[in-house]
Amino acid sequence: QVIRKYMSGGMCGYDREGSPIWYEIIGPLDAKGLLFSASKQDLLKNKFRDCEVLQHECEKQSQKLGKKIEMVLMVYDCEGLGLKHLWKPAVETYGELLSMFEENFPESLKRLFIVKAPKIFPVAYNLVKHFLSEDTRKKVVVLGSNWKEVLQKYIDPEQIPVEYGGTLTDPDGNPKCPSKV
Structure with a gap:
């Protein structure tokens, strides 16, 4: 429960080719608090479950x-x-x-867009990029100030939360779509 409450991110919409889109919201993440409140194993299990949800969504979309x-x-x-991260x-x-x-999920990443990257991002990326295969690294795209337009090339605005330059809102009108992301 702690993990679900404090880990941000979720599936929200589909790209123009029908692939599911997963958002990760890094800023508000309290990594230290999370690791003190839940075991590393529980965190990994939780993320594994997210991957299975996405795999199932791909199967549903295929049908x-x-x-x-x-x-x-x-x-x-x-x-x-x-x-802090x-x-x-x-x-x-x-x-x-x-x-x-x-x-566990080789070749399941189509593209990973990094948006709103602060100056410290290259430092953070250098700390984790050695965990990624060369193929995966090629799929990581750091977008500049025109990131909203770039997202719209790949995703219909109706499938993008307002917060990210689209027209999608939660049923209550929230532009950040917290019920999904």
Whole structure:
């Protein structure tokens, strides 16, 4: 429960080809608090479950669209990324998470867009990129100030939360779509 409450992110919409989109919101994440409140194993299990949800969503989309959907588009919102996120045990846990993703779900990442990357982002990326295969690294795209337009090239605005330059809101009108992301 602690993990569900404090880990942000979720599936929200589909790209123009029908692949599910997963958002990760990095800024508000309290890595230290999370690792003191839940075991590393529980965190990894939780993320593994998220990956299974995405895999199941790909299967549903494949049936719905009548074509093979096997990959996921990811959007990492790095606004607020700071030194607190670079705490060594958190970086190590994140590295394990990336390794688990690579081992269990190879070739399931279509593209990973990094948006709102602060100046510290290259430092953070350098700490974790060695956990990623060369193929995966090629799929990581750090977007500049025109990130909303770039997202709209790949995702219909109706599938993007207002917070990210689209027209999608929660049923209560919230532009951040917290019920999904």
